[in-house]
Amino acid sequence: MLTQTTSRVLEPSDLDAALAVLRREPVANAFVASRVQVAGLDPWRLGGEMWGWYEDGMLTSLCYAGANLVPICATPRAVRAFADRARRAGRRCSSIVGPAESTAQLWRLLEPHWGPAREVRSHQPLMITDRMPAGIAPDPGVRRVRKDEMETIMPACVAMFTEEVGVSPLSGDGGLLYQARVAELVGSGRSFARVDEQGRVVFKAEIGAATPQACQIQGVWVAPEYRGKGLAAPGMAAVLRYALADVAPLVSLYVNDFNTAARRTYRRVGFQEVGAFMSVLF
Missing domain, CATH: 3.40.630.30 (Gcn5-related N-acetyltransferase (GNAT))
Structure with missing residues (x-):
């Protein structure tokens, strides 16, 4: 059992624990969760690795490392571990994207090694709704x-x-x-x-x-x-x-x-x- 803080590449047998983390923030994690639900954690099917961060034997944070690098429910300590792993592996992604706070921390740690970026979009509002609008009829041509x-x-x-x-x-x-x-x-x-x-x-x-x-x-x-x-x-x-x-x-x-x-x-x-x-x- 993992009893200390550590990170590792997740395996297919870690699927249930990874899905539990993803379900904690279903809106922010929809992109990665949808891929994991279809492909599991096999890197070939998923299109990348899933890194996990453990505290006292519990999986608490994730980072998807594929065409995009995506921190998921990532605490500051987890972000530091993910940044170290990403730096050692070298940049393979075309973008880093995710919740603004953890993504900004991840980029601060990686920029000296991976920078400069072509463009940084530091604030992209995340918006939600659960109902149809009042007063705007759907376009019947769509x-x-x-x-x-x-x-x-x-x-x-x-x-x-x-x-x-x-x-x-x-x-x-x-x-x-x-x-x-x-x-x-x-x-x-x-x-x-x-x-x-x-x-x-x-x-x-x-x-x-x-x-x-x-x-x-x-x-x-x-x-x-x-x-x-x-x-x-x-x-x-x-x-x-x-x-x-x-x-x-x-x-x-x-x-x-x-x-x-x-x-x-x-x-x-x-x-x-x-x-x-x-x-x-x-």
């Missing part, structure tokens, strides 16, 4: 993207990602991993769009992470020529209706603090700020 519409939705997904992150998702491996992720969301019925008469996507969003407790909307995008025409709020209401009816009783998202238009739209649809995330992009 619907699930069909499996045969990959060629229709992909240009909008690439445009959104490039605008949001600052680099194209088609770089590196030619976009194979990104296309697979989009196809996964389409195939699972968690990709939504409004398509105009010419077959162009004018609004889109996905439910990117889903657990029985909470889900997370991501990739919200309005075509530039349609911005300012009132599509965003009804579109979000439509996605929210699907999310609450079919996925989870609590719906979340996080947004850049400088995106005042998006934050205003989300508040109109009923989302309330309950915390903050932070992202470090490489």
Whole structure:
């Protein structure tokens, strides 16, 4: 038995203990929890390692180390242990993302070794709702993207990602991993769009992470020529209706603090700020 403070790479047999930690903060942990519930803790299926921090033999904190480095319910002592492990392993992730306080501490410890970052977004409000908005009717034109519409939705997904992150998702491996992720969301019925008469996507969003407790909307995008025409709020209401009816009783998202238009739209649809995330992009 582990009787002192220590960290180690978790194994498949640690699944129940890891899920117990993830359930402590179901909204903040929705992204990682959704992956763990599907893939378990096998690194090949999970797409990365799960590091655990133990105090007096109890698993108390986690850190997902894959394409993203994500501290989970991480205490200051756990963050120091995770930073030491990450520093020794070398940077393999494209971003660090998670609750603002623990992510900021993790970045302070790693920046001398991994810096400089391409961009640091230190305050990204985390917003939630559990009900449909009053006074905003869902856009009836927003619907699930069909499996045969990959060629229709992909240009909008690439445009959104490039605008949001600052680099194209088609770089590196030619976009194979990104296309697979989009196809996964389409195939699972968690990709939504409004398509105009010419077959162009004018609004889109996905439910990117889903657990029985909470889900997370991501990739919200309005075509530039349609911005300012009132599509965003009804579109979000439509996605929210699907999310609450079919996925989870609590719906979340996080947004850049400088995106005042998006934050205003989300508040109109009923989302309330309950915390903050932070992202470090490489």
